[in-house]
Amino acid sequence: MTDPLDIPLIDISSNNDHAAGKAMLDAAVKFGFLYVDSRSSCFTQSDVQGAFDISKEFFHLPRDEKSLYKRGSDVSASSPYFKMDSNVSRSQNKGWVGMMVETLDPEHHEINQSLPPSLMKREKDISNFVDLCNRTCNRVPSNFFTSQHDPSKGLTGNSLRLLYYPEDVTGYCPGKDIRAGAHSDYGSVTLLFQLPGQPGLEILTPDESWAPVPVYPRGIQGDFPFPPILVNIGDMLSYWTDGLLKSTVHRVVFPDSDADGGNQRSESRDRYSIAFFCQPVESTELGPIPSDLVSSYRQRKAEDASVTIGYGGGSSALNTSQRKTITAKGHLQARLNATYV
Numbered sequence: 001m002t003d004p005l006d007i008p009l010i011d012i013s014s015n016n017d018h019a020a021g022k023a024m025l026d027a028a029v030k031f032g033f034l035y036v037d038s039r040s041s042c043f044t045q046s047d048v049q050g051a052f053d054i055s056k057e058f059f060h061l062p063r064d065e066k067s068l069y070k071r072g073s074d075v076s077a078s079s080p081y082f083k084m085d086s087n088v089s090r091s092q093n094k095g096w097v098g099m100m101v102e103t104l105d106p107e108h109h110e111i112n113q114s115l116p117p118s119l120m121k122r123e124k125d126i127s128n129f130v131d132l133c134n135r136t137c138n139r140v141p142s143n144f145f146t147s148q149h150d151p152s153k154g155l156t157g158n159s160l161r162l163l164y165y166p167e168d169v170t171g172y173c174p175g176k177d178i179r180a181g182a183h184s185d186y187g188s189v190t191l192l193f194q195l196p197g198q199p200g201l202e203i204l205t206p207d208e209s210w211a212p213v214p215v216y217p218r219g220i221q222g223d224f225p226f227p228p229i230l231v232n233i234g235d236m237l238s239y240w241t242d243g244l245l246k247s248t249v250h251r252v253v254f255p256d257s258d259a260d261g262g263n264q265r266s267e268s269r270d271r272y273s274i275a276f277f278c279q280p281v282e283s284t285e286l287g288p289i290p291s292d293l294v295s296s297y298r299q300r301k302a303e304d305a306s307v308t309i310g311y312g313g314g315s316s317a318l319n320t321s322q323r324k325t326i327t328a329k330g331h332l333q334a335r336l337n338a339t340y341v
């Protein structure tokens with residue numbers, strides 16, 4: 001197996017730290033991934049622990065109860081949950097997804113769906129967690145970024161996803177099956193929260209091998225209130241920069257017992273993670289931004305017809321002379337349509 005990569009850990013406590021901004025840019029160009037030091041984030045330990053508690057509470061519900069909210073299911077009139085949201089129809093329900101049902105792990109885009117009762121009672125905490133995620137995403141040092149993600153300009157399609165990969169799945173073969181198939185993320189950036197001792201994320205390196213991304217950055221010891229937040233660049237930042245920032249392909253595997261970068265043995269074969277997918281306003285066009293860095297990169301690279309943005313269904317070629325500018329909504333729909341067959 002390939003060694004874990006030296007993905008940097010970045011302190012985002014200061015708004016005007018140029019060195020941190022440069023380190024972010026370099027990591028986004030080289031890996032498409034970086035860690036945000038949890039000590040410098042706006043989250044407290046209890047914010048993150050609370051979000052994982054909510055997730056565990058939901059996933060421990062009986063299967064029948066979760067099934068009411070799975071993608072494509074209908075909440076029937078006889079269901080005790082029907083009264084919660086009589087507007088939830090078969091096509092609108094984009095909630096819980098059972099293991100091995102989807103081909104990969106995108107965000108669910110529906111925004112008007114009521115929460116299941118167990119989540120409903122924690123609505124305030126979930127909403128607070130989402131606010132903190134938004135604040136963190138808006139620390140990307142660029143006015144362009146914040147203005148494209150300004151919710152006062154329209155729907156953004158941001159989404160929070162609670163993920164659980166159970167240890168015991170009937171018919172599951174650890175050496176062969178993977179937990180989340182290879183994909184790139186569709187939005188602008190993703191924040192990933194992980195739990196100690198529950199590794200499994202891998203990224204595809206330029207030489208086409210899979211490198212593990214440990215929960216804690218390689219070789220870094222510290223007294224973290226919770227594991228660093230893993231940030232990854234999504235397709236849209238790649239579009240805006242003509243591929244300069246990498247929307248890196250990643251997947252989640254069933255880990256070896258010592259796969260956590262040598263930092264920590266995996267204690268649990270379960271994996272809980274929380275992903276926040278940050279999306280620009282739906283009407284945002286995904287053409288290249290005016291930037292010397294981007295234009296010089298374009299001249300060197302982007303006319304290469306083999307360069308694509310995104311990986312998996314719905315991804316498209318980055319050939320600037322042939323490409324039609326698409327919107328954030330158009331890209332998201334193309335990728336979701338290709339994912340949920």
Ligand SMILES: O=C(O)CCC(=O)C(=O)O
Nearest residue numbers: 105106163201252273275
């Ligand atoms: O579960 C994880 O850690 C990663 C999830 C992921 O890659 C995704 O949902 O896009």
